[in-house]
Amino acid sequence: xxxxxxxxxxxxxxxxxxxxxxxxxxxxxxxxxxxxxxxxxxxxxxxxxxxxxxxxxxxxxxxxxxxxxxxxxxxxxxxxxxxxxxxxxxxxxxxxxxxxxxxxxxxxxxxxxxxxxxxxxxxxxxxxxxxxxxxxxxxxxxxxxxxxxxxxxxxxxxxxxxxxxxxxxxxxxxxxxxxxxxxxxxxxxxxxxxxxxxxxxxxxxxxxxxxxxxxxxxxxxxxxxxxxxxxxxxxxxxxxxxxxxxxxxxxxxxxxxxxxxxxxxxxxxxxxxxxxxxxxxxxxxxxxxxxxxxxxxxxxxxxxxxxxxxxxxxxxxxxxxxxxxxxxxxxxxxxxxxxxxxxxxxxxxxxxxxxxxxxxxxxxxxxxxxxxxxxxxxxxxxxxxxxxxxxxxxxxxxxxxxxxxxxxxxxxxxxxxxxxxxxxxxxxxxxxxxxxxxxxxxxxxxxxxxxxxxxxxxxxxxxxxxxxxxxxxxxxxxxxxxxxxxxxxxxxxxxxxxxxxxxxxxxxxxxxxxxxxxxxxxxxxxxxxxxxxxxxxxxxxxxxxxxxxxxxxxxxxxxxxxxxxxxxx
Amino acid sequence: xxxxxxxxxxxxxxxxxxxxxxxxxxxxxxxxxxxxxxxxxxxxxxxxxxxxxxxxxxxxxxxxxxxxxxxxxxxxxxxxxxxxxxxxxxxxxxxxxxxxxxxxx
Numbered sequence: 001x002x003x004x005x006x007x008x009x010x011x012x013x014x015x016x017x018x019x020x021x022x023x024x025x026x027x028x029x030x031x032x033x034x035x036x037x038x039x040x041x042x043x044x045x046x047x048x049x050x051x052x053x054x055x056x057x058x059x060x061x062x063x064x065x066x067x068x069x070x071x072x073x074x075x076x077x078x079x080x081x082x083x084x085x086x087x088x089x090x091x092x093x094x095x096x097x098x099x100x101x102x103x104x105x106x107x108x109x110x111x112x113x114x115x116x117x118x119x120x121x122x123x124x125x126x127x128x129x130x131x132x133x134x135x136x137x138x139x140x141x142x143x144x145x146x147x148x149x150x151x152x153x154x155x156x157x158x159x160x161x162x163x164x165x166x167x168x169x170x171x172x173x174x175x176x177x178x179x180x181x182x183x184x185x186x187x188x189x190x191x192x193x194x195x196x197x198x199x200x201x202x203x204x205x206x207x208x209x210x211x212x213x214x215x216x217x218x219x220x221x222x223x224x225x226x227x228x229x230x231x232x233x234x235x236x237x238x239x240x241x242x243x244x245x246x247x248x249x250x251x252x253x254x255x256x257x258x259x260x261x262x263x264x265x266x267x268x269x270x271x272x273x274x275x276x277x278x279x280x281x282x283x284x285x286x287x288x289x290x291x292x293x294x295x296x297x298x299x300x301x302x303x304x305x306x307x308x309x310x311x312x313x314x315x316x317x318x319x320x321x322x323x324x325x326x327x328x329x330x331x332x333x334x335x336x337x338x339x340x341x342x343x344x345x346x347x348x349x350x351x352x353x354x355x356x357x358x359x360x361x362x363x364x365x366x367x368x369x370x371x372x373x374x375x376x377x378x379x380x381x382x383x384x385x386x387x388x389x390x391x392x393x394x395x396x397x398x399x400x401x402x403x404x405x406x407x408x409x410x411x412x413x414x415x416x417x418x419x420x421x422x423x424x425x426x427x428x429x430x431x432x433x434x435x436x437x438x439x440x441x442x443x444x445x446x447x448x449x450x451x452x453x454x455x456x457x458x459x460x461x462x463x464x465x466x467x468x469x470x471x472x473x474x475x476x477x478x479x480x481x482x483x484x485x486x487x488x489x490x491x492x493x494x495x496x497x498x499x500x501x502x503x504x505x506x507x508x509x510x511x512x513x514x515x516x517x518x519x520x521x522x523x524x525x526x527x528x529x530x531x532x533x534x535x536x537x538x539x540x541x542x543x544x545x546x547x548x549x550x551x552x553x554x555x556x557x558x559x560x561x562x563x564x565x566x567x568x569x
Numbered sequence: 570x571x572x573x574x575x576x577x578x579x580x581x582x583x584x585x586x587x588x589x590x591x592x593x594x595x596x597x598x599x600x601x602x603x604x605x606x607x608x609x610x611x612x613x614x615x616x617x618x619x620x621x622x623x624x625x626x627x628x629x630x631x632x633x634x635x636x637x638x639x640x641x642x643x644x645x646x647x648x649x650x651x652x653x654x655x656x657x658x659x660x661x662x663x664x665x666x667x668x669x670x671x672x673x674x
Contacts, residue, residue, distance in 0.1 A: 103632045110663030113597075113652035118589040119621060119633035126625035148635070148651075 012219045015063070015135065015171040018056030019049065020358070021238030025214060025223040030195055035162055035172040037192040039184045040199030045210060045231055046175040048084060049199070050137040051077070052235045053173055055086045057135045058096035063171075065135035066127040067099045070143035074099040084235045098127045104147030111149050117157040121164060128170060136165060136172040145186050162191045183215065194218050200226070209348035212238055228350025228388075230358070239354045239391065250274060251400060258297030259290065261469035262428075262443070265458065267451035271426060274400040275449075276393050278373075278421055280407040281430030285441050286462055287406035288312075290428065291369045292321045292328065293467055294404050299331035303366035307339040308356060310375040314339035325466045338363050344375035352376055353392050360401070368396060373405040373420065386420070393423050425449045430460060433472075433481045440482035443469060459485065582606075582614040582664075583643035587628070589621045589636045594653045598637040601654035609666055641665075 014028035023029050030036045030053070040046045054065030069077055077099055078088050091097035100123060128136065141158070148154050165172045174192050176184035178200075183189045189196055196215040201208055210229050214222045229238040254269035263270040271277055277294075279287045295305045309317055317339060318328045331337035340359055344352070353376075360368060370376070373389070396403045407420065421427055427446040432439050441460040445453040459481045461468040473480040473488050480488045586602055588595035599618060606614040621628050621636070631640050635651040641664055650663040 100629055102634065104634065108647070108649050110648070110650040110659060111652050112650060112659040112663065113655035114594050115635040115637060115652040116594070117634055118636035119587060119628050119638060120635075122589060122621045122625045122636075123628040123633070126628065144634070 014220075015057070016061060017053050018060045019052050019236050019238065020234075021227065021229070022212075022236070025212075025227060025238065026195075026217065027221055030171055030173070031217070031220070032171050033166065033169045034194040035165055035174055035192045036195040036197060037174050037176060037184070037189055038197045038199060039176045039178050039189070039215075041178045041201060044178070044199040044201045045229070045236065046199055047072070047077075047139050048081065048231055049236055050139055050173040050175055051081050051086065051088075052084065054097060054135055054137055055081070055088065055091065056235075058091050063134035064096040064131045065098075065137065066124065066131070066133045066170075067097065067137045067139065068124060068127075068141075069099060069101045070104060070138070070140055073101045083233065084231070085233050086235070095131045098131055098133070100124075100127050102143075104143045106147045106149075109147060115150075115153065117144075117154075117161065121161065124165075125168070128168060134170055136168075136170045137175070138172065139175045140177065141174055142176055142184070142186050142188065158188070159191055195220075204348070207345070207348040209350045211350070228348070228354055230351055230354040232355075234358070237354050237358050239350070239357055249400075250397075255301070255402065256297050257290070258293030258295075258300075259467050259469060261458070262290075262467075265443075265445055265454035265456075265469070266426070266448055267453055269451070271402060272450065273402055274397055275425035276396065276403045276405065276423065277426040277428065278405050278407055278424040279428045279430060280409050280421075282409055282432055285430040285432060286460060286467065287408070287430055288317070288371050289321070289324055289326075289462060289467055290430070291371050291404045291406055292317070292324075292326050294367065295337060295369055296321075296326050296328065296331070298367045298402075299334075299336040303336065304363065305331070305337045305367045305369065306359060306363045306365035307337060307369045307371065308359075309339055309341040309371050310344040311372065313341050323464065324462055325464055338365070349376050349388055353388050356392065357395060360396070360399070365401060367402040367404070369404045369406075371404075371406045372408045374408040377407075377420065386423070389420060390423050421446075435480060435482070435484040436487070438482045438484060440484075442472060442481060580613060581643060582610050582641065583617075584614060584664075585617045585619060585631065585640045585642055587619050587621060587631065587633045587636060587638045587640065592636075595637050597653040597655065598639070601657070601660070602639060605654070605657055605660055609661065639663075 013032040014030065015032040016023050016029035038046050038049060051067065054067055057063040057065050081088060088097055092099065124136065127133065144154055174188060176188045179185040183196065195217045198213045198215050200211045202211065210231065211226045212229050213226045214224065227238050229236055251273040253273040254271065255273050256263050256270040279290050281287045295307060298305045318332065321328050328337060393403065426448040428443060429446045430441055430443050433442045442457045443460040444457045457472055458469045459472045461470060473485040586599060602616060606616060619627055621633065637653060639650040639654060641648040648663055648665065650660055654660050
């Protein structure tokens with residue numbers, strides 16, 4: 001991992017500790033050539049932290065160290081720190097480390113008259129000189145207070161010791177027990193004033209969390225918060241992240257959610273790379289499935305996904321997701337997907353977050369899934385939750401890691417989770433819609449920063465081929481889903497048919513009426529035509545008769561004329 | 570009882586005085602010890618003076634912190650007395666020479 005060492009001409013020279021996170025908080029390490037006091041209660045990690053300082057100094061920075069142990073023998077120490085993966089025997093053989101056990105047993109010591117602690121000075125000096133040590137740890141020098149009666153001599157000698165260490169130019173760590181009123185039980189902070197670090201191990205709700213705070217650091221800036229830290233097989237990890245301000249670069253790249261229709265709802269392109277996405281919903285609404293689709297799509301692009309599961313084992317996730325047609329096993333096999341399962345109640349929130357940060361550092365994923373984050377929220381105090389999540393999200397953003405958090409809500413959502421949601425860029429809500437004795441899933445985008453997004457509720461279907469998002473029925477009688485939607489659609493279909501039939505009937509009626517009308521018109525026309533024909537006939541007959549009559553008359557008159565002629569003639 | 574035995578003939582006191590250079594405290598401690606041995610353990614006592622400035626590596630072996638320190642190597646168990654040994658009575662108590670005698674009284 002990288003240690004950011006900020007160098008400035010004005011700042012003190014510093015000795016990097018190599019302890020994950022500590023160098024970030026201290027902006028480079030402990031004051032070089034000076035003494036640092038580490039105070040803390042029993043079991044708070046003082047000894048381990050100071051031992052890690054020496055071990056890393058020897059391995060990573062080429063500075064050998066001397067460990068003056070007042071409480072544990074060399075063997076005990078070696079065993080204890082072996083659990084952190086430190087092989088100190090090797091370092092001792094290579095003359096990079098000396099452990100000197102200083103036994104102070106009051107019952108064996110009788111005091112008479114004046115004395116000084118020159119013997120201790122000589123021992124430390126001899127150890128330093130024999131390997132050219134640059135780092136010294138005195139753990140815990142307070143044992144001297146229990147072993148020696150003459151406090152006046154002891155205090156004067158301690159003052160002289162710390163000054164002597166400074167003159168020697170070694171970077172020293174002095175550990176001390178936490179006092180009830182004072183910082184340390186015997187007021188050692190009075191002598192060691194360059195840098196004071198406080199370790200704490202608080203138990204809240206049966207869950208213990210280790211915390212570190214830099215009480216003072218003369219001549220240097222430093223993080224002032226309480227930082228949770230973790231001790232495990234890789235040593236100490238502190239989660240710093242104060243240095244992470246809101247100045248990280250953002251990406252304009254869009255990546256698919258793995259569900260095409262959901263991408264459509266998100267401005268047609270999906271999530272922004274490096275954004276944080278919250279998926280809330282009540283139990284069984286398909287939050288994990290949405291997350292798994294995203295994981296699948298991310299792996300499909302050849303990227304890496306780290307999946308933190310707080311409810312299910314890796315096998316269970318793989319099996320369950322295969323029921324909706326997602327083959328996650330192939331990505332596990334290819335090493336693109338890593339599922340880290342842990343019970344949320346195992347540690348405190350902070351410890352989880354430190355663990356997650358370390359896993360992220362190690363796996364270097366492109367996307368992270370936390371499923372569900374609500375379990376984490378439940379183990380932390382609500383006041384801490386937000387700041388811790390903000391730190392985690394800032395951390396992810398600074399590394400351009402896209403993160404999907406699922407969140408189980410029991411109530412009707414929003415208000416309860418505001419503390420979480422405000423730090424999220426995109427908030428998807430999966431929600432039950434109960435209609436007509438049926439429970440269906442609706443999905444909508446509650447917010448999505450920096451992109452146009454759908455304001456519609458869609459129905460969310462889990463099929464054996466994966467997630468499908470379809471339009472819900474949104475009509476005058478409200479939103480309908482599932483069979484109610486189907487019923488409504490059928491009803492509408494029936495109504496449509498009915499209406500069509502009606503229209504057909506009406507048009508047939510119209511047709512018929514037109515035909516009747518036309519028939520009638522035809523009949524009248526026919527009648528008229530018949531009448532007209534008749535009348536024409538009559539007219540014709542009358543004309544004929546007229547003509548016959550006039551012919552007859554003419555013939556008659558002709559005939560008569562001839563008679564007259566005849567008579568005259 | 571054991572000290573009575575320890576006090577008995579043939580017992581031997583192996584004492585080591587750790588000092589760091591010729592400081593007044595060291596010198597005082599040595600002369601006090603010498604006097605004490607002459608008075609209480611005459612002929613049964615061997616004093617070895619170790620200067621840690623010359624032999625710093627020996628400091629760890631006897632768990633020396635304070636200077637001067639008187640270590641009773643024999644008879645066992647090992648006892649340590651720190652300081653300039655100016656309080657003879659305390660030294661005698663520390664070396665298990667005196668307390669049992671006082672108990673017996």
